[in-house]
Amino acid sequence: MKKTVLYEKHLSLKAKIAPFGGYEMPVQYEGIIKEHNAARTGTVIFDTCHMGEFKISGDSAVSDLERILSCDVADIKTDACRYGFLCNGNGGVIDDQILYRISESEFMMVVNASTEEGDFEWIKSQISENTKVENISAQTAKIDLQGPLSPKIAALILQDSITELKFYNFAYNYYKDTRVLVSRTGYTGEMGFEIYSPAETASLLWDDCISKGAVPAGIGARDTLRLEIGFPLYGHELSIDRNAIQSGFNRAISQKKVFIGSSAVFAPSADNQILVGITLDGRRSAREGDMVLNKSGQEAGIITSASFSPTLGYAIALGYVNKEYSQPETLLKIISGKNEFSGKVSRLPFYKNATARSDIKLMIGMS
Amino acid sequence: MAAVPTDLLYSKTHEWVQIEGDAVRVGITDHAQDSLGDITFVELPKLGTSVKKGGDAGVIESVKAASDLFSPVTGEVVSLNDSLESAPENINSDPYGSGWLYTVKFTDKSELDSLMDYEAYEKYLETI
Known part of the structure; x- marks a missing residue:
């Protein structure tokens, strides 16, 4: 370790x-x-x-990154970051990452700890000869x-x-x-x-x-x-066995380009399940892997993360459900061991007053 | 962590027992609450039901874990700490006081003999 x-x-x-x-x-x-x-x-x-950082540079860095990332790369401004997925040919998620554009032809990619080594090998295998990738973790x-x-x-x-x-x-x-x-x-x-x-x-x-x-x-x-914000965690919401489109993070998936996995990501039935937020009635939490049922008791999906929400005071969860049950307010049941919980699909984020996008000058003025 | 109170009895599953006439008051120890972390939910046995020594007596959940509760004695549940429904965090802040769980009218006083006193429990904690 x-x-x-x-x-x-x-x-x-x-x-x-x-x-x-x-x-x-x-x-x-x-x-x-x-x-x-x-x-x-x-x-x-x-x-x-623990997180991994790679430096990727060269005249072909942009075109290589366009191929290996689901998000657009060319229009990222210098000094800006962008969230996107590394997909395999089946549209499964190898990792989620944030790309930092340091200059026209130089980038830093930040990846998860558990996937760092595999990501690095994958990237090396996919880039052109004149693109340099360095693991600076x-x-x-x-x-x-x-x-x-x-x-x-x-x-x-x-x-x-x-x-x-x-x-x-x-x-x-x-x-x-x-x-x-x-x-x-x-x-x-x-x-x-x-x-x-x-x-x-x-x-x-x-x-x-x-x-x-x-x-x-x-x-x-x-x-x-x-x-509480509905962010996915690799290995839970995101995995090699889940098509990236099912995450619902459509901003992270460009419809304007071809990338590794894009034909699978945009295949007609690729989004037969969708990641949703689910609020539960009460404080008791569901568990990862719990089965989700529709209100008549038929199988409708699976829980990928769940916890008591300290800010909201009740239990919340993320999970994949069949598309027809993904609309907000849809009533669901969750089978958790010998217990059955009632829940309903909630819009994300669960907690709506977070400050990430607030004006920094106003925040500094706060006492 | 707080010192182990000297006037209580303890089970290997980290419940404490306080004798009150022909009944016992039951809670979980400071060690147990510290291991669980922030407690968010407690399910207690129903009032008037029977519990068995070593048998299921509800569930306790924290942000990161869920753990079964076991009854340290056999008998009938005669009172519940209802305040835990809205304030389960009392178990963290005051495990031997306001964080008590329930009381049981016991059927066989000799069952208490198999519980540990504080010295035995302290030694037991060193072994786990």
Whole structure:
């Protein structure tokens, strides 16, 4: 099992540690709900050093990336990011990723930890000879600052102003004398930043953020936060066995180009099941793998993630259902062990007041 | 974690028992609540039903886990902590007080002899 450069920090903060994506990661420090609420109302800090980063460059980088990614690439502006899928020929999802355009012909791709090695081999096998791909994961640390008050802490930590940074854009900045890349992205739905630094800088940066008031949060809260927004988690909502179109993330799938898997993704029956949000009656959670039935008791789909929602106070879930049951307000039943729960299809996000797209200047004015 | 109270009895499945005349009050230990994490839901046995020593006595769920509850004694459930329906987090914050679960009028007092006292439970915690 691998450890991130911040592993000792987690031990000294008395985190509960568990395996995630091949790494020993902090599940929680003081408690999932406390950390969750801190992200919705203040600022949290996550160790996301486990995630993978590739540098992809060359004159053919754009055309190669257009082939291997479901999202459009050519029209990404320099200093902007875009979410998309790596698909196989069957339209199955190899991984989901965010692509950073560093210059006309240079990109950084950020991928999941558990899929990093496979992604790298896949990309190498699919690109042209004059495109260079480099796995920079080991030397790249990543820390996420998330929450409505995160701009205040980011402003205290970083040398250059972050007030002009727009949602899904990034800029180089400095932490003390070290150059870091800061993007206005995240996995919580809240205003926030992902900070990429050299691995040797991460411990100082981590301590500094905490001393300025950021609450350390683990992968437990990270999961409940993303679930309330309806973000997919690779290995749960997304997998090699699920056609990308079923995710419903149509913004991440270009209809204007041919990419690996596109003929399968746009095949007529590819979207016979759709990923939906489901709200349950009450606090008791369903479980991944639970069967979903329609109101007359016929099989209608499967649950992929589920939890009590700390912000909303009731249980929520994501799951794939047959297309005819995917409309909001459709009544469903969920078989969870010996229990049966009532639920209904909900529009995503479940939690609608998250701040990711808010005006950063107004946020900094907040007290 | 809080110290293990000295005036209670304990089961290997981390329930605590307080003797109150011919009944016992039951809860889960501080160790149990800490292992589960933030508790979000509790299903208790129904009032007036019979529970068996070591048998099912409901379910407790946290954000990350679900765990069965087991009755430490045989008898009839005579009261429930209704406040847990809306505030299950009381089990985390006060496992030996406001986080109690239910009371059982026991049928065989000798069953209590097989439970651990606090010293035995503390030693047991060191072994797991």
